[in-house]
Amino acid sequence: MARPVRHRGVAPSLRRNTAPSWAALVWRVLLVAGLIGIALAGHWIERDGLRDNIDGSISVVDVIYFTMITITTVGYGDIVPVTDGARLFDTFVVTPIRLFVWLIFLGSAYQFLLRGVLEKWKMRSIQRNLSAHTVVAGFGTSGEEAVSELIRRGADPQTIVVIDPRAEATAAAEAAGAVVIEGDATRNVTLEAVRANQASSILVSAGRDDTSILIVLTARRIAPDVPISVVIRSEDNEVLARQAGANTVINPASFAGLLLAGSRHGPHIADYLADLANAGGRVSLTERTVTADEIGQPLSAIRTGLGLRIYRGTEPYGYWDPQAASLMAGDVIVEVERRC
Template sequence: MARPKSTRDLRYETLQRQSRTPVWVAIGWRVLLVLGLTGIAIGVHWFDRLGLRDNYDGVVSFTDVIYFTMISITTTGYGDIAPVSDRARLFDALIVTPIRVFVVLIFIGTAYNFVLKRTWDKWRMKLIQKNLNNHIVVCGFGTSGSEAVDELLARGTRPEEIVVIDSSQIALERAESKGCAVIEADATRDQTLKDVKIGRARAVIVSAGRDDSSILIVLTVRHLAATVPISVLVRAEDNETLAKQAGATTVINPVSFSGLLLAGSCHGPHIADYMADLAATDGRVKLAERVVTAREVGKPLSAVETGMAVRLYRHGAPFGYWEPEARALQAGDMIIEIVPGDNMG
């Protein structure tokens, strides 16, 4: 189970975040601390028992000391036993009173952590899950995952539409600072993906840092959501085919892409610059993908007016602007076009 982690409104609508300390250990430490503070008070009261007066039988026994200490710490104070010497009164004022405050705070903190907070977290988790729809799930918030989130935000995706799954609390804190919902958990587990409502997501980004982990996440996602688009990052060329077989819609190899940029730079000093410009949001140009509009049906790909159309996808198959299929657009076609960047006005 994970404890919300993760913003104040929807920004910190963390689903759950798991405490690293077992519940029994945390409770045990609190019990020992309370017993230790109580033991100190009992010891001092017993040592200075002559400063106490028992209005019942006039004799202050060890049982009376325990009784007086407990009712003093719990602020009950029946008055049958009372401090009468200056030293006993000073001890009660300067030592027992702070101990009383610490014990009360410990009890309140324990009640909050193990009762109120858990109830509150479960309620928030249900509320967040109810509102999760058409969101983007990012599995892994390392270098590539965080850059992907930055690019999504730069392209206009709202932070509350992004859910980040990672096992690193530090990574989740960075994701939370961007306004994303976060969950500290294992993305390869069915329950984790069910918690983030993977079946209602519009896209999944997988960047687990290891190819085997990423492919396993893809398999798990595809098992739970048969149609959600999955983009996965793999570093070994041999694993690209495995990722596709696992159900990935898009497989990205940063090594291969870097090789393309390096090779392109050998054929012209500006090719690599233009390719990088297309991939980034803050460049002069960018790539955009959309569905053909009703007005464009029947027209050639070159007649698209919103940008420079460079590729057509029909039933999942790609066609270039020079191919016969691009001479007449059909309903349901997807087009890739080059449009001005967001900073070009």
């Protein structure tokens, strides 16, 4: 059995902060106000330990002035602490407050100014390399297994883009090596950000049928020609998913039922089906377009594997059908190949 390929390194990400920016700004303002309040109260209590070199008296305005100047700078020397208590308060309380305030100022400047510029530049840089990639909308159980299977089959993790609104899900996808975007795949702007219209395929597994179908609708509008596969858990919703634009609808419960029913007629049937679907199996089920040298030959004569079915347009024909006796240009062959 082939061993899975492991990819190492840090994956790029296109993250979007879903928390409102004003909430973070308000929290920082309140924190700074609280720190200044502590320093102001301490200086007022120790006002007798301060000396004003201008008029010799310390007023409320002097305390406010000295506090703000001391927190934002090292002071101008017009008001100075002269007692041990005042100096110790400035040393062990005001100086750490000054450092915290400056860190908050710098962090706010980064988050609200520099970070936005850097993330836009980073997003454009990543988007330039997004072409013929695979978009995975939803990184739950099915989405995670799909990404793992794609990587085991040799796909470059950085050609896989995972969209999920949950931070823990995008973190797991990023750890697997995929490009991630923390956002809502039902929105046009999110699918446009990952260039869904230039993808080779879109895989949808949002965990809820209504969300998955809405993602399919949005994706089909953004990418009218890209193949879309979707996981649907209710049989009643399979038709809706196809009407929304999905090319392939997968029902995990139905597939599990097929395996169970197959095992009743023989212990090796379910094992063979799982072997076909697994990248580590001895055989693989593949799909390809007929080659020029195969035109006119029967499906049974192909040399790349065991031909099972052809698709001529939208019509499927089995190897027993007369249409499979002579392959035509444009036919799509479904075959079983020996895995190397």
